[in-house]
Amino acid sequence: MLTAIALSALAMTVIVALRYLAASALFAWITARRLPGFYAKLGPQMRREIGWSLASAAIYGVPAGVVAWGWQHRGWTQVYSDWDSYPLWYLPLAPLLYLLAHDAWFYWTHRWMHRPRPFRIAHAVHHASRPPTAWAAMSFHPIEALTGAVVIPALVFVIPIHVAMLGVVLVIMTVMGVTNHMGWEMFPRRLVHSRLGGWLITASHHQRHHEEYKCNYGLYFRHWDRLCGTDKGLSANA
Template structure:
């Protein structure tokens, strides 16, 4: 081995970034777009709507495809256009009126320079799981507070509970205060853990997917809660029980906080 190759090898091996580097290089090649304030809003909306659309199609097909009903939590319910369109309109309105101006303020100070190197795969995985656990704890506390204090519930959280039978596009049918609270938790967590920009994007994709899946109304054999052992992850039936009974299963994803504080109710016992 030449001295030139020998000097490069430790650098490559110590980075541990070989799997993610090509992906990160492609993101950095579009830096003019990905570092613009418009990108954050477009990324959020397109990811959310993209995850919702398959479930919207399933809801349309469900009355005509009886086999789908075995996976639907409420087999006789299908959201109508009068339910779907206000939910989609609420999401678009809040992103234009609230999220985009706040993003502009954030970027006004100047975007932070991006590193040339991708994160290590294990580091990315640890940070994504860490952000999900932190978000789960923060939203659990926020959620309990907004259910236990009547004024908070009526003023800020009741809107999200107007649809007792969940469907995908109802995921972000919420007040501006609730949407901004969730966004604030996201920002705090990725800053606290000093996440790589690629990790931030991956975390947002996971977070949006899990929230849409929890509200989708479908419990498939490959649903996320079936992939996590020991009942640590609640899943769609778990969250649907919260929407129908209001006083249980406050954590958005995991079950440990509800179990510790006595608010866990098994979806199987339902």
């Protein structure tokens, strides 16, 4: 059993690492095509980002692998595979619930990471990316990676979700994590500055966090920043 769990954790680590490398490489390539030379002087920084991110992949992969094994072999979790287990209207609701829960956890742990001691010990690794690049999405100290690694594995025990919708959550998490760190805004201005865009976090919102630190702590949505008075709006440099 322990061998099977270890192999599951190893497999998930490889999957997380490949997902990160594929997404970051894609958006780094888009950046190179859209803004030639934008990352030209950031080679050493990007290599550090990749190193920290691959270490983070292992930290994310272990709990994910344990939970995946438990789901497959012991029936753990609220993940289901039959389309008719819940009403069809619940299919899109579950990912939204996951994103809202993840966003709340991230906002408050992220604010905690900006207290002097946690910042110095852990979060400074992420903020060493100046400016952040498409490779910085998982560039975390192990302590910070651990705070992020437990969220989805914990939620699958609490909130029922179809396995395909869980895949949607992971895709959104990966794409937003990468695109929010690209250093430039790839989404159309009419979306970013629309009423809907005013509630979503994109690169121009998160870029301001990397510029000023004490603001814009959210991950997907801006409601916690607005409720808590930490939303400083969009960066002029992204």
